[in-house]
Amino acid sequence: MPSPRSLFDKVWETHSVRELPDGQTQLFIGLHLVHEVTSPQAFAMLEEMKLGVRYPQRTFATIDHIIPTDSQLRPLADDLAEEMMVALERNCREHDITLFDSASGRQGVVHVIGPELGLTQPAMTVACGDSHTSTHGAFGAIAFGIGTSQVRDVLATQCLAMEKPKLRRIEVSGKLEGGVYAKDVILHIIRQLGVKGGVGFAYEYAGPVIEAMTMEERLTVCNMSIEGGARVGYINPDEVAFDYLRGREYAPTGEAWDTAVDWWRSMASEPGAPCDDLVTIAGENIPPTVTWGIHPGQSAGVNEPIPNLSDVPDADRPAFAEALEFMGFRPGQPIAGTKIDVAFIGSCTNGRISDLREAARVAKTGKVADGVRTLVVPGSQSVAREAEAEGLDQVFRAAGFDWREPGCSMCLAMNPDKLQGREVSASSSNRNFKGRQGSPTGRTLLMSPAMVAAAALRGEVTDVREVL
Amino acid sequence: MASIVERVEGRACVLRGSDIDTDRIIPARFLRCVTFDGLGEHAFEDDREQAKGDHPLDDERFAGASILVVGENFGCGSSREHAPQSLQRFGFQAFVGASFAEIFAGNCTALGLPCITLEPNDLEALMDSVTLDPSQQVVVDLVARNLTYKGGSLPAGVRDGTRKALLEGTWNATRVLLEAGDSIDTRAATIPYVAGFGAA
Ligand code: SF4
Numbered sequence: 001m002p003s004p005r006s007l008f009d010k011v012w013e014t015h016s017v018r019e020l021p022d023g024q025t026q027l028f029i030g031l032h033l034v035h036e037v038t039s040p041q042a043f044a045m046l047e048e049m050k051l052g053v054r055y056p057q058r059t060f061a062t063i064d065h066i067i068p069t070d071s072q073l074r075p076l077a078d079d080l081a082e083e084m085m086v087a088l089e090r091n092c093r094e095h096d097i098t099l100f101d102s103a104s105g106r107q108g109v110v111h112v113i114g115p116e117l118g119l120t121q122p123a124m125t126v127a128c129g130d131s132h133t134s135t136h137g138a139f140g141a142i143a144f145g146i147g148t149s150q151v152r153d154v155l156a157t158q159c160l161a162m163e164k165p166k167l168r169r170i171e172v173s174g175k176l177e178g179g180v181y182a183k184d185v186i187l188h189i190i191r192q193l194g195v196k197g198g199v200g201f202a203y204e205y206a207g208p209v210i211e212a213m214t215m216e217e218r219l220t221v222c223n224m225s226i227e228g229g230a231r232v233g234y235i236n237p238d239e240v241a242f243d244y245l246r247g248r249e250y251a252p253t254g255e256a257w258d259t260a261v262d263w264w265r266s267m268a269s270e271p272g273a274p275c276d277d278l279v280t281i282a283g284e285n286i287p288p289t290v291t292w293g294i295h296p297g298q299s300a301g302v303n304e305p306i307p308n309l310s311d312v313p314d315a316d317r318p319a320f321a322e323a324l325e326f327m328g329f330r331p332g333q334p335i336a337g338t339k340i341d342v343a344f345i346g347s348c349t350n351g352r353i354s355d356l357r358e359a360a361r362v363a364k365t366g367k368v369a370d371g372v373r374t375l376v377v378p379g380s381q382s383v384a385r386e387a388e389a390e391g392l393d394q395v396f397r398a399a400g401f402d403w404r405e406p407g408c409s410m411c412l413a414m415n416p417d418k419l420q421g422r423e424v425s426a427s428s429s430n431r432n433f434k435g436r437q438g439s440p441t442g443r444t445l446l447m448s449p450a451m452v453a454a455a456a457l458r459g460e461v462t463d464v465r466e467v468l
Numbered sequence: 469m470a471s472i473v474e475r476v477e478g479r480a481c482v483l484r485g486s487d488i489d490t491d492r493i494i495p496a497r498f499l500r501c502v503t504f505d506g507l508g509e510h511a512f513e514d515d516r517e518q519a520k521g522d523h524p525l526d527d528e529r530f531a532g533a534s535i536l537v538v539g540e541n542f543g544c545g546s547s548r549e550h551a552p553q554s555l556q557r558f559g560f561q562a563f564v565g566a567s568f569a570e571i572f573a574g575n576c577t578a579l580g581l582p583c584i585t586l587e588p589n590d591l592e593a594l595m596d597s598v599t600l601d602p603s604q605q606v607v608v609d610l611v612a613r614n615l616t617y618k619g620g621s622l623p624a625g626v627r628d629g630t631r632k633a634l635l636e637g638t639w640n641a642t643r644v645l646l647e648a649g650d651s652i653d654t655r656a657a658t659i660p661y662v663a664g665f666g667a668a
Contacts, residue, residue, distance in 0.1 A: 017648050017655045022632035026648055028655050030662060038548065040502035049642065054652070058662075066500060080500035087502045121661060131547040131571055145571055147549035149578035150641070157645040159652060163629050165570075195487055196541040199570055229544065231570050256665035263660045295487050295544075319486055412496045412546075433491040433545060440495070440514035 004270035007123065007236055008167050008202055011142045011267060015125045017159055024161045030124040031141075032154045034061040034097065035110050036088040037414070038129030042151035043091040053095040055158040060119060061092050062100040064109045065414045069377050069404035072102040081415065095155075108380020108406045111135040111348035115219060116382055118248025121260070122237035123267035127154050132348050132430065134225040137234030138218035139241050140268060142202070144231055165200055165232065166276040171207035174283035179465035181358070182217035183350060183428070183448035185209065186224040187289040187299050189281060195297040198230025201277070204269065205235050209283040215244035216354040223349045224430050227296040236268040288464055290335050291432045291446040293323035298432075300335050302451070302463045308332045326434060327443050328422075336461050338445065341423040343374045343401075343456035344437070345449045347411040350428035351379030353386050355449040359428075360395040362453035362467055368400035369459030375417060376401050377409040401456065413438025426455035470640040473580050473610065476562035478534030480598045480606040480617075483524045488538065489545035490572065494554045507550055508557025525558070529602040537595055538565035543572025552576045562608045564615060564624075566591055577630045580639050584608055585625035586615065593619055610634055 017026040032055075039061070046053070053059060066081040076082040092099040100106040100113060107113070111132050114120040122140040126133060131145035146153075146160065153160055170189060190197075203225050210221065218235050225233025235241075242261055245251045252260040287301030298320075300306060308331045312320045324331065329338075345351075345359050356378065368374055376396050378384035384406050387393055393403045410417040411429035418438025419425055425437055425444050432444035445461060454462040498510045516523040524530055536555065542565045543551060552575045555563075563576065563583045573583045586594065597619050598604065607616040608624065610631055615624045633639040645652075656662045 014659055015655070017652055020629075020644060022629040022636070022638065024629045026645055026652075028652065028659065028662075030659065037499050041504055041549075044503065045642075051642070051646075055656075078500070084500065084502055124661060129547060129549075131545065133547075145547040147547050147552075147571060147575035147578060149549060149575065153641045153645055156642045157648070157652060158656070159645045159648070161641040161645060163627065195544060196567065196569075199541070199567065226571075229541070229569065252661075252665050259665040260661070263665070295489070318484075322485065412491075414496045414499060431489075431491070431545065433489045435495050435514045436491050438497070440517060 004273040006167055006204065006269040006273040006275060007140055007234065007267055008142060008204065011123050011125065012164060020161055024163050026159050027125060027162050029127045029154050029158055029160055030058065031119055031126045032059040033110050033114055033126065033128035034059060034151070035065060035130065036063050036084045037065045038148050039091065039151055040084060040087040042129070042148045042155060045149070045152045046155055049156070051156045053097065053155045056096040058158060059097045059155070060100065061088060061097055062107055062110050062113055063088060065408045065412065067407040068415050069375070069407050069409045069417055072405055105381050108382065109348045109351060109408055111223065112351060112379035112383065115139070116248070116380060118245050118251035121245065121251070122241055122264035127160060131226045132223050134231065134233045135219050135223040135348055137222040137225065137232060138215065140234055140237035140264065142232055142234060145226060165202045167204060168198070168201040168277040168279060169204045169206055169275040171278070171280045172205065172209035172283050173207050173280055174209065175212065176209055176283050176286060179468055180286055180288055181448040181450060182213060182220040184286050184289045186221045187291065187296065187446065188286045190224065190228040190297050191289065191299045192281060193228055193279065195227060195295050196229045198225065198228040201230050202232035202234070203228070203230040204275065205233060210235055211238070214354065215240055216352045219352065220349055224296065227430055237264045288448065288451055290451065290461055292327060292329055292335050294326055294432060294434050296430065296432060296446060298323055302336050302461065305332050305334050336463060338461040339424065340372060340426045340445070340455050340460060342419060342425040343372055343452050344410045344425055344427040344429065345452050346375065346377030346379065346409050347429035348379060349430040350449045351377060351383065353383050355428065356383065356387050356392050359449040359453040360392045362450050362457065362464060363396055363399040363401060365467055366399065366457040368456050372456050372459055374401045374456050375404055375410055377404045378406045380406050410437050412436060426452045426461065428452045470580060470637045472637040473582060473634040475610060476535060476582060476608045477605060479530070479532060479602060479604070480535040480537050481524050481530035481533035482537045482595045482598050484539055484595065486540035487544055488542050490543060490548050490551040491545055493543065493551040494548065499548060499550055504550065504553040507554035511554040511558040532559065534559060534561045535606050535608060536560045536563050537598060538563060540566040542568050544569035547571045549575045552579055552581055556581060564594070564608065577633060577639050578641065580634065582608060582610060582626065582634055584615065586622055590622040594622065
């Protein structure tokens with residue numbers, strides 16, 4: 001009997017072109033996704049080296065970070081943003097790369113459109129100049145965020161020089177309680193393992209809680225692997241993934257579909273496949289989770305207080321003090337009841353249709369509290385269309401939410417959507433770093449989209465289970 | 469071929485704190501650009517603004533430093549190469565810390581900037597020494613795998629692959645990857661989805 005192997009090992013081997021002299025692996029990249037922020041310099045480097053794009057048909061581009069969400073009309077009001085847009089259009093044209101722009105009807109956040117178009121498939125290697133590329137691992141792909149020089153490498157060679165990380169399996173056992181979402185699961189994992197716990201590891205998420213998740217929930221979990229320090233996070237492909245993919249624009253069809261499913265199945269981790277580390281997390285113990293600090297590991301259950309200094313390990317105390325000072329919180333203070341100024345629903349973590357449905361379910365129960373600014377930003381044009389067809393936009397509008405055009409928006413505020421001054425934002429995005437949402441002193445509380453909607457209605461951090 | 473990086477020598481600047489993320493190194497609004505030129509002056513802009521001149525990058529005693537000494541998990545967060553690009557343009561040619569976020573470290577290697585790690589006690593000693601006497605010469609030596617300062621010589625951690633790439637001047641990976649030639653396409657042809665799962 002051959003010994004059982006993990007998906008990770010199998011995908012790595014299938015895509016390995018050769019061992020490099022420095023000990024790294026030259027890995028073939030099956031899907032390269034490109035966006036406007038990290039690519040212009042890569043194309044310029046390519047030109048400087050007098051090289052072309054090796055596999056333009058395996059490269060797809062979209063525009064997400066800089067696009068305004070009030071109107072996508074050109075030219076963009078921001079000259080710098082317009083210049084980036086023009087550069088991407090020119091680069092894609094000159095190199096025969098498919099660009100999903102506003103006119104295509106398929107534009108959206110790169111990690112939302114890859115899955116929904118069926119571009120992302122099991123057992124692929126995926127790279128993108130964006131750290132949340134780990135999202136695509138939800139299909140059992142091995143997906144890496146890369147820097148601009150590596151974008152150049154992939155454009156020129158369709159390969160990356162990679163050191164193989166170790167593998168940690170994270171099993172989430174039991175089941176989740178009502179009102180607890182995929183976002184809470186990943187925030188809880190990061191809280192347990194720390195923001196650097198995953199450095200040097202690929203994460204394989206497994207166990208009953210993960211297996212019971214829909215594809216969109218799995219995308220949320222894998223998306224935030226990088227917040228736990230792991231560059232890669234994946235879930236073994238199963239019927240849930242196949243059902244999601246069937247019939248999507250770029251998914252295989254006919255006989256090729258059956259061949260594909262057989263191959264995908266054969267690539268999943270086999271029972272007993274080795275891993276370098278195993279962590280088990282009890283699903284029942286996961287509460288709706290909210291961050292109170294300045295990195296995604298600084299979080300608490302919504303009904304728990306912010307820790308006291310005595311609860312914090314010595315090594316983490318300086319970071320703890322810095323976080324509380326920046327956020328203006330006291331040790332031991334409850335997180336529920338924190339007043340918010342802004343509610344942001346969207347991003348590649350939680351800007352998909354199921355996220356909007358859950359948030360709308362909450363929105364239906366009331367009206368946005370006085371003085372709270374809101375942004376509901378669908379992850380893609382396709383999500384927007386689907387939501388509008390279901391009338392979700394009307395539900396949000398009726399409750400006083402601002403319904404916007406798709407893009408990254410206030411996840412990182414490279415477009416006009418920004419916090420002002422010390423505003424506090426309840427956000428369904430993935431990072432609560434200082435300055436992340438556009439104001440150097442702005443404050444971000446990460447939580448599930450349903451929790452954001454609840455906070456918008458009450459004007460303060462609220463346990464969504466009280467509202468539902 | 470890229471240049472060979474064997475050692476980085478110069479004065480150091482101490483930036484304490486762990487989990488310093490890429491949004492702090494270079495705030496997102498400066499990513500609205502199509503070249504990396506001009507990013508140097510915006511390194512840590514918001515942190516420096518809030519520190520009102522009291523930030524290590526504005527400390528005259530550290531002016532002109534070529535080695536940045538940091539804490540744990542430096543460069544976590546986004547994949548933006550703008551972060552090491554801005555620090556390089558600010559004048560840093562090497563980073564010394566307790567640990568580095570992976571994508572950040574990879575981006576540094578791709579720019580020929582070594583990231584080396586020290587044991588916690590050694591790092592603390594180096595930070596204290598440089599803070600007391602910022603004028604001292606610090607040497608990061610990749611050949612000897614150590615760091616030398618006033619207090620002596622400390623063993624430096626660096627990944628074998630990274631070290632080799634820097635020492636052999638192969639840190640611009642594109643050239644190295646291209647050397648695989650047709651074997652890239654030969655490999656690709658064996659991957660079921662690249663071959664279209666047997667469909668025409
Ligand atoms: S939504 Fe946020 S995290 Fe996702 S790609 Fe856009 S900016 Fe990055």
